[in-house]
Amino acid sequence: MSWTLPGRLWRSPQNVWARRALFQVHLWAGIGAGIYIFLISVSGSVIVFRNELYKTFVRPPLVVEPSGTALTDDELKAVAKRAYPGWNIANVWRAKNPNQVVELWLERDKKRKQRVFHPYTGADLGASDPAGIRFTLWLVDFHDNLLYGDTGRKVNGAGAILLTVLCITGAVIWWPGISSWRRSLVANWTGNWKRFNWGLHSALGFWSFAFVFVWAVSGIYLVFPDPFTAVIDYLQPDEAQRGLRSGDEVLRWVARLHFGRFGGWPIKTLWFLIGFAPVILFITGAIMWWNRVLSPLLEKGWFGRQPLVEAADTVVSPVTFSAEINLTGAGNEN
Numbered sequence: 649m650s651w652t653l654p655g656r657l658w659r660s661p662q663n664v665w666a667r668r669a670l671f672q673v674h675l676w677a678g679i680g681a682g683i684y685i686f687l688i689s690v691s692g693s694v695i696v697f698r699n700e701l702y703k704t705f706v707r708p709p710l711v712v713e714p715s716g717t718a719l720t721d722d723e724l725k726a727v728a729k730r731a732y733p734g735w736n737i738a739n740v741w742r743a744k745n746p747n748q749v750v751e752l753w754l755e756r757d758k759k760r761k762q763r764v765f766h767p768y769t770g771a772d773l774g775a776s777d778p779a780g781i782r783f784t785l786w787l788v789d790f791h792d793n794l795l796y797g798d799t800g801r802k803v804n805g806a807g808a809i810l811l812t813v814l815c816i817t818g819a820v821i822w823w824p825g826i827s828s829w830r831r832s833l834v835a836n837w838t839g840n841w842k843r844f845n846w847g848l849h850s851a852l853g854f855w856s857f858a859f860v861f862v863w864a865v866s867g868i869y870l871v872f873p874d875p876f877t878a879v880i881d882y883l884q885p886d887e888a889q890r891g892l893r894s895g896d897e898v899l900r901w902v903a904r905l906h907f908g909r910f911g912g913w914p915i916k917t918l919w920f921l922i923g924f925a926p927v928i929l930f931i932t933g934a935i936m937w938w939n940r941v942l943s944p945l946l947e948k949g950w951f952g953r954q955p956l957v958e959a960a961d962t963v964v965s966p967v968t969f970s971a972e973i974n975l976t977g978a979g980n981e982n
Contacts, residue, residue: 693923705780805871856925866906
């Protein structure tokens with residue numbers, strides 16, 4: 649029976665060439681960006697609770713016993729310069745309480761140290777923030793900027809675009825056909841671990857799709873907001889002078905949805921848990937990649953050492969390579 653392309657996609661999409669091509673895009677893009685998505689997902693889940701972490705790690709103001717005359721700002725700067733040669737003193741922060749420690753900011757080559765000093769003796773009392781606060785700030789900077797400023801932020805934007813592509817291609821190749829789509833909603837153990845791994849990847853991808861897709865698109869917006877605001881300006885140009893437009897409110901919600909900044913603890917807990925879905929998807933996807941790509945190559949000795957005569961006379965083309973590793977079995981869970 650001959651079916652049109654829409655009919656084949658509806659009934660038996662596994663044999664459609666375009667779906668196989670999307671499977672290749674999904675497979676290799678997922679492997680290429682897997683470690684990045686793994687780290688961004690874990691850090692994003694943790695910093696959902698950033699405010700709670702700050703409150704947990706914050707410490708009360710450090711107060712010392714007065715001893716003699718308090719050092720002046722210039723005297724404290726001189727002490728700090730002796731302790732950290734080559735660093736410039738950017739700021740001196742004193743509290744209203746003269747017995748509270750004095751915070752000094754030191755800068756060198758775009759790096760900053762924030763230290764607290766004894767206001768009377770000039771002793772270096774350590775970092776101004778507790779280790780927990782510093783780690784949380786580090787984790788936020790990693791998630792937002794990959795610890796590399798504006799360049800890292802743009803790389804994050806490219807990563808969000810790639811994650812969007814993974815979501816779209818994953819949604820297309822998830823569809824198993826009208827006769828068996830319900831089976832793809834759950835992962836059942838049938839004694840075959842490869843089939844279970846495929847089922848887990850497929851089911852988790854389906855149930856977490858909306859969340860991951862929103863995080864991906866909102867990630868693009870947070871790095872590249874101009875195209876989004878340009879669309880709002882185009883759709884609502886006459887309302888630009890009337891305060892907050894409905895489109896602006898939509899963009900505000902895009903940011904809230906990315907960080908789970910609504911609904912309190914229940915939403916934050918849900919965001920935290922589902923934030924690990926891409927981690928599991930990467931692991932199950934990597935296992936499938938191993939089974940489909942590396943395992944056949946290892947079995948056929950592609951990475952082994954060939955005899956010199958055979959190696960000299962053998963030319964492997966990309967077509968032969970693809971045929972050997974049999975990547976066209978998209979949708980085959982075995």
